[in-house]
Amino acid sequence: xxxxxxxxxPLMQLIYASRPFGFxxxxxxxxxxxxxxxxRRDGVTGALVCRADLFLQMLEGPRDKVTATFGRILRDxxxxxxxxxxxxxxxxxxxxxxxxxxxxxxxxxxxxxxxxAGAMLRxxxxxxxxxxxxxxxxxxxxx
Numbered sequence: 001x002x003x004x005x006x007x008x009x010p011l012m013q014l015i016y017a018s019r020p021f022g023f024x025x026x027x028x029x030x031x032x033x034x035x036x037x038x039x040r041r042d043g044v045t046g047a048l049v050c051r052a053d054l055f056l057q058m059l060e061g062p063r064d065k066v067t068a069t070f071g072r073i074l075r076d077x078x079x080x081x082x083x084x085x086x087x088x089x090x091x092x093x094x095x096x097x098x099x100x101x102x103x104x105x106x107x108x109x110x111x112x113x114x115x116x117a118g119a120m121l122r123x124x125x126x127x128x129x130x131x132x133x134x135x136x137x138x139x140x141x142x143x
Contacts, residue, residue, distance in 0.1 A: 012063040013094070014070055014087040015056070015128045017120040018079040023052045027078060028102075036099040044069055045093050047101040047135050053115050055079065058132045060093045086125035094136040103135050 020027070028050060039045060044061035057073075059066045066087075074082055095101055109131065110119040 009062050011090050012066045013060045013090045015058045015085040018055045018082040021080045039099040045095045049103050085128045
């Protein structure tokens with residue numbers, strides 16, 4: 001089912017944080033290519049905020065597909081210290097047009113020192129959701 005199709009099944013959103021293992025541009029490109037291919041197939045959309053010390057990702061779509069995607073991420077050795085930040089039902093997608101939007105972490109997020117000190121592990125669900133609300137509004141404004 002394409003991400004933009006309508007369905008009566010309830011939608012779920014899930015946010016997790018992890019630390020990349022062996023981060024490189026090639027690794028990120030591999031992750032994004034696989035995510036986009038799998039997400040398009042499964043009707044999952046979302047965004048990945050990434051930098052060398054942080055992955056913060058929102059997945060959204062049918063509960064079974066989002067759960068299966070998160071299961072694959074948990075088994076992926078490119079992710080260390082995976083932490084579920086939030087999951088729940090949602091009435092609408094934040095990223096309906098994106099199989100997986102790549103968004104580099106910005107200065108308005110945590111500094112490297114804050115990440116090393118555990119900021120992503122202490123982030124509340126509301127703080128993490130606010131990050132993706134901002135990313136979605138910036139993506140919409142960009143076209």
